[in-house]
Amino acid sequence: MRGKNRKVKAVTLEAKGLLTIKDYPYPDLDENCAIIKMEYSGICGTDKHSFEGYFHQKGGRPIPLPVIQGHENVGIIEEIRGNLLDHDGQELFVGDRVVPAPNISCGKCFACRNNRPYYYCECKLDYGNNIGAGKEPHIFGGWSEYLYIIPGSHLFKYPDNLDPQFGTFIEPLSVTGCLDKARQWSSEWEPFRSGDSVAILGTGPIGLFHLIKANLMGAGKLISIDPSKFRTSIAEDFGATNIIISNDKDEIKDNINKITDNFGVDLVVDCSGVAEGFGIALDLIREGGMVLEVGIFSNSHDILINPHSQILEKSARVIGVGGDDISQYYPSIKLLDRTIDKLPWSKIISHNFSIDNIHEAMNTAMSDKSMKVLVNP
Known part of the structure; x- marks a missing residue:
């Protein structure tokens, strides 16, 4: 549901140690783009490093502040404009639950044209990390009510029989x-x-x-x-x-x-x-x-x-190991599915916070009394 007055609440990293809750306009969709209604996003070690002010990461590219963090994401497709396919080329629809991989490769640089891993891309975009929130449509990280998906993104359909919280495991498992x-x-x-x-x-x-x-x-x-x-x-x-x-x-x-x-x-x-x-x-x-x-x-x-x-x-x-392996997302989902009753997966999630309590969430994630800390809208 669009509307000029509709807002999207998101956590925004504005400087070292400075996280704020900001409202962004709910965006209109460009062709072949989508909007995901976020369910859960994990706090990764990389997120903690960024929070601590280590803004120069892989490739030497600084994080463009302000930025909405969160790259271990799972959510439900809210809107699609045009055709949206998963990583295997299967069509996706509104209502599908998906895990978006964080990186988007250009397909044009030396690494991309020579079949290197997609995180080798010389000008890759990275949800929750190197796509800033300063320009429209702003919402490119998972610590938000909604996540804007642009062309070239790798999306993986997540089974309805699995707890959506576990969808945040797929990126690190990859x-x-x-x-x-x-x-x-x-x-x-x-x-x-x-x-x-x-x-x-x-x-x-x-x-x-x-x-x-x-x-x-x-x-x-x-x-x-x-x-x-x-x-x-x-x-x-x-x-x-x-x-x-x-x-x-x-x-x-x-x-x-x-x-x-x-x-x-x-x-x-x-x-x-x-x-x-x-x-x-x-x-x-x-x-x-x-x-x-x-x-x-x-x-x-x-x-x-x-x-x-x-x-x-x-x-x-x-x-x-410079990043996630795009070929390992669906195998990781299958691994989770096959072992869901054999391993105590729920023990990995030690805490789950609303994005309104992001400071408590980050402090908890920085302590040694936590394992995987999730945030949700």
């Missing part, structure tokens, strides 16, 4: 496609293979999703490392075989040596969200081990790395 790549690229002695030991450094939400995926892929010893007893207890519910409650490098290394008989871990997934985590991850792997760097989407600061002892001597393999 990032775990890096574990599939680690398996594809492994040799007979290199990880990731069934039975390999896997350590998750930082078991917040993104770390927990990697722990879940590694467990389903047949990891052997599955080690959750986090200073939060609350978060590691949830990791145990999802299959962690060993727990290390610490953020001290030496204490973590000592515990890993005990768990692995001084051998080291086959694979470390760094989801710590702090630059120092990468150095710790390199110290934990065995000779010939692998590190997946997932947690540093924002550019915070430099750290010291010894390329001889930490990389060359260990014959280490390092894979940087």
Whole structure:
């Protein structure tokens, strides 16, 4: 229902640490665009980094303030103008529940024309991150009553039999496609293979999703490392075989040596969200081990790395994970559907706030007494 006086309430990041509730005009639709009525949006580690003022992220492009955050989204199509297709080319209709992937690639740059992952795009747009709210139609993030969808967006139909709250899991679950790549690229002695030991450094939400995926892929010893007893207890519910409650490098290394008989871990997934985590991850792997760097989407600061002892001597393999894997959205939805009665998915959501209470939501998400924090209209 359109109307000149109709307003859309949204949370807007205007500066470091400054979130405000603003009203935007409900937009008219351009051709082949749509409007999604938001149901839930997650608070991601990237959102927290942006809130803290780390505005230079992947590609060196600064976040254009003001911006409406929120890229882990699920909602119901409210309006369509023209033809709207899902990622597999199936037509979508008003009333369909969908998960929109955050990135939109241009299709014209070198990366796009050479079949690189869509987040390689040199001029990609990113819902909830690098599309500012300063210009019409404004509402390009999920911390809002409505989300405006532009041509080129990747939409995934979400099953009606699944709790829509779990739709916010699909984007971070798609990032775990890096574990599939680690398996594809492994040799007979290199990880990731069934039975390999896997350590998750930082078991917040993104770390927990990697722990879940590694467990389903047949990891052997599955080690959750986090200073939060609350978060590691949830990791145990999802299959962690060993727990290390610490953020001290030496204490973590000592515990890993005990768990692995001084051998080291086959694979470390760094989801710590702090630059120092990468150095710790390199110290934990065995000779010939692998590190997946997932947690540093924002550019915070430099750290010291010894390329001889930490990389060359260990014959280490390092894979940087620059974003979600667009090919993993529907598989992630299927994974969720098939395990909905087998895994305690509801334990991942620790808190759910109205966007009117965004400051409480953000403070909660920044604490170690939370896991996945959702916001809703």
